[in-house]
Amino acid sequence: MARWQDIVESAPDFAAKLRRPLDARVHKTIATLRLDGSPRISGIEAFFAEGDLWFGSMPNARKAVDLRRDPRFALHSGSADPPEWQGDAKITGQAEEITDPDRRLALFRTRGADPPSPDSHLFRIGIHEAVHVGLNDARDRLVIELWRPGRELQRVERE
Numbered sequence: 001m002a003r004w005q006d007i008v009e010s011a012p013d014f015a016a017k018l019r020r021p022l023d024a025r026v027h028k029t030i031a032t033l034r035l036d037g038s039p040r041i042s043g044i045e046a047f048f049a050e051g052d053l054w055f056g057s058m059p060n061a062r063k064a065v066d067l068r069r070d071p072r073f074a075l076h077s078g079s080a081d082p083p084e085w086q087g088d089a090k091i092t093g094q095a096e097e098i099t100d101p102d103r104r105l106a107l108f109r110t111r112g113a114d115p116p117s118p119d120s121h122l123f124r125i126g127i128h129e130a131v132h133v134g135l136n137d138a139r140d141r142l143v144i145e146l147w148r149p150g151r152e153l154q155r156v157e158r159e
Contacts, residue, residue, distance in 0.1 A: 001093055001126025002149035005051030011153045014145060018132050021089045022046065022053075025078035030055070032066035032073050040066055046075065046125075049111050053091070057121040064121040067095045075125070087134025095123035 008015040022028070030044040042063040046055040055075075057064035067073065071094040079088050098104055104122050108115040116122065130147045136157060146154040 001128060003051055004048060004053045004125070004127065006149060007127065007130055007147055008051075011147055014130075014132065014147055014153055017087070017134075017145070018089045018091075018130055018147075019048070021077035021079075021087055021132075024080070024086075027078055029076045029078075030063060030073055031076075032063045033070045034066060035069065044075070047111070049107055053125040053127070054107070055095075055123055055125070056116055057123070059117065059119040059121070061121070064097075064123075067121075067123060068097060071095045071126075073125075085135075087132055090131040090133070091125065091127055091129070093128040094126045096126060098122045098124055 004015075007018065026045055027043050028046055030042050031039050032042065034040050040062060042061070044055050044057070044063065046053055048054070057067075073093065073095055075089075075091045077089040079085060098107075099122075101118060105115050107122070127149070132143075132145045134143050135141065136143050140159075142158045144156045144158070146156075
């Protein structure tokens with residue numbers, strides 16, 4: 001799995017484009033897998049720190065329970081309504097829970113933020129792929145850009 005920093009280093013313009021919709025709104029949407037394999041959609045907040053993308057969860061929230069059992073997820077940025085829409089970011093991968101209290105505290109101290117409660121969950125995101133969906137400059141074609149570790153950035157335009 002790749003880190004956020006891997007995208008920044010291999011495709012800096014794409015990373016900046018991807019980060020804009022991720023930073024535009026506090027709330028994002030995450031899909032996790034329920035015990036029976038069906039998808040669960042939940043709201044989530046994510047943040048960047050130390051070259052990684054992170055998210056937390058309230059103690060024993062269903063999404064955290066899902067991720068502890070099966071770490072696969074899909075994260076989607078918030079969207080603006082047309083005509084203001086500037087694109088969406090989508091990231092898939094695996095979440096790694098960080099449980100070490102000292103590591104958790106150090107992460108929040110570097111951000112200048114209050115640490116979460118000790119019984120909350122903190123996950124570091126391992127990235128399988130990252131996608132930005134937007135419009136071309138003329139705003140008449142959909143542009144899909146796909147990044148995967150160790151591969152060239154792919155770009156597809158659709159009418």
